[in-house]
Amino acid sequence: MWASRARYVLGRLIHGLPIIMAIVVVNFFLIRLAPGDAAQVMAGESGAASPEYMAQIRAQFGLDQPLYVQFLQYMKNILVFDMGYSFRHARGVAELIFDRLGATALLMAASMLISVGVGILLGAIAAVRDRTWTANLIVTFAIVTYATPLFWVGLMLIIAFSIHLPWFPTSGISVVGAADTGLRHVLDVAHHLVLPALTLSFFYMALYTRLMRSSMLETLRMDFINTARAKGLANGKIVYRHALRNAILPVLTMAGVQVSSMLGGSVIVESVFGWPGLGLLAFEALFSRDLNLLLGIFFLSSILVVITNAIVDVVYTIVDPRIELRRKRHVKP
């Protein structure tokens, strides 16, 4: 079983390669449509520049080369996973990205856990207690959180839980300059993680609650549930053993999408909470026309999407054993 799953994932990844390459090519040309280049941004930030300075920056960044030369050079490098150099940061793109990947992954994992966990729970409760005040409360809560802008939620949490009730720090990933190690460091990071992870989880939590509720309502009306009831199974058992596992599939699909949007989705939360993650890096790279860095982040997120999709497929088979993995297309018997 596991061997076939691994084979499946590998196959999907190989199929993903041309897609990733196509994404790289399209991105390469697409982001060059944006007006202005890195040399102009740097000169602008300096508030002054001389012609010598501008020419020198362009020559060094390779911006004076014809576009096709820049393109061939980039493709040659990317094929060996060399994502190039960010001249603006004077560091390798890979180094810049991997420096920040940990913080983003931590934030995403925490908010995934909260949103999927709480979302499924609330959705299931709302379905089981349909048309009671509990259900109405949950549905209202879901609509409100779904419609509230993230940055506002973030700021309100800061005002409530950092300033009026000084429980949590306003921003950052740890106390700056504190050279804590081991458990103390872990606790420090966890303390800083609470507000941003909560903020980020609100939107998806609302989404999962709604998905779960409707999917659950549908499942509860199915024949096999009636059969289970007829068998005389206890209500709790019906809900948790039979209905829940069947109803959970749409949530899993959405969770896969959430992971894929991991790099882009957290720009707002990262900027409000000063969280040193990748979203902000991408955002800054865009506004400074740091194209190598931007392409590197795009490249990585396209890989992430391909991998996540493969993994979600495998998870389906674990949750619902009736689903089979096939590497080949369906052929007529």
Added chain:
Amino acid sequence: MKSFKRLRQLACAMSVMFVASMAAAAPQSGGTVVITTSPEPALITNALSSAPTTAELATKIFDGLLEYDMNLQPKPSLAESWTVSPDGKKITFKLREGVKWHDGKPFSSADVQFSLLKVVKDYHPRGQGNLGPVTSIDTPDAKTAVLNLAYPYPPLMMGLSSLEAPIVPKHLYEGTDFRNNPAVNQPVGTGPFKFVRWEKGNFIELARNENYWRPGRPYLDRLIFRFIADGATRAAAVERGEIDVATFGTINPVEMRRLEKLPNITIAKGGYEAIAPVMMLELNVKRPPLDDKRVRQAIAYAIDRNFVVKNVWYGFGKPAVGPISSFVKASGAFTDQGVTRFDVKDRLEIANRLLDEAGLKRGANGMRTKIVHDVSPFGEDYRRMGEYIKQALARVGIDVELRSRDYPTFVRQVHNEYDFNMTSTWSIGMADPTLGVQRQTWSKMINPKVPFGNVSQYSNPEVDQRWVAAQTETDRAKRNQLFHELQRLLVDDSPIIWLMEMDLVAVQNKRVNDLITSPLGLRGGLYDTWVSR
């Protein structure tokens, strides 16, 4: 009754003395100050970039040959003393003994020669302006550096601070590709603080340089620069005491006024005298209707500078007289004598009359003409200023369309294609007008390849001749006379509307003392700064 008054005066005097003695309490060593600035710099060696946040960091790590006192007079730093030859073409600097780089290597005149000629002159965006006439530097011994100039250049002595001409270690830079040198982001200097680490997207940590050449300095153990992308969060972090100092522009003016009222927070004034920043509207004088001086003057009359200062910038500044800021008063370059004033009582009537004379008649909708105002992408305050300008100009019949672009698009369109009517910006005048103000209106600075020059494309032989003369004029009085004439000529012609002299104040926690001790403010070395504990 009289004696009671006396008593009250005495009590007042005593309380003043008490407060003064508190303020003059002996500085304590130790402690950490956390500063927030924005955006996070791309690199932290300001020999290669003059981006504001790069400068804020690097000036703690590097020294210049000179520093400046609050009256903008040079004072010793890496150079202990200096002499200028009678013809002004040779400047001899005696360097300080026993100065060591943070890596332990000795500092010498070779570092000065290398830094100024090979690095700063070519790589610092203002390097050509500051050091252009320097042709060679002789190093007769390890502690002497002689600058040879092609012609006398008085502004040179104003451009040798660690902000404008930082001295970098030759032994780490020589023979390398400077911009890709690892030392750029792990800088080694001679300054009061040493680089410790940089957690990208988070903070940069600097630590006390135990071997700093100023005995007993710096007071602080550590200096931390934190980067938070969101302004509201920065304000919350200051309020909560997580951040001690917020540089200008990191917190919006209305929030600064709110924070100021908190018991533990105050506004640090001063420290921008040598930067002399002025907020302005640049007009495209090549494009009708702004090619007509009367229309430009009408715009200048129509805008109420006091309103802008009070309501857009919440009082952090004062109305500008002209291109040369009153911040440089000490040098004598500033004047308001004989300068056209636009804040007169009947300014709206004058504006309307000028526009009538220019042949711009009001149409059916009451508007005479339409112009596009490209709002500076430096922050939302500029958009609010744009909204005010739109209303103010509508009153005299000029219809203004506001246009906001992201930074690179803005730079390309306005500065590289000159495709604009009017744009807002702020510009640093520097301690000497030749170093900063000149590039706004000197015709030689019209160059679409180089942003932030003379973007108005203003070209006036009378103005050019005076800028050029001021570059080499060694007589102080004559040179100031030239600047006064420039101030009058330029304000009258109004290719740019100089709106406000900006106060680049910082917000600070009261536990931080002596934050501003140099005319460069937070761009100074902060070696005198200490915290109460």
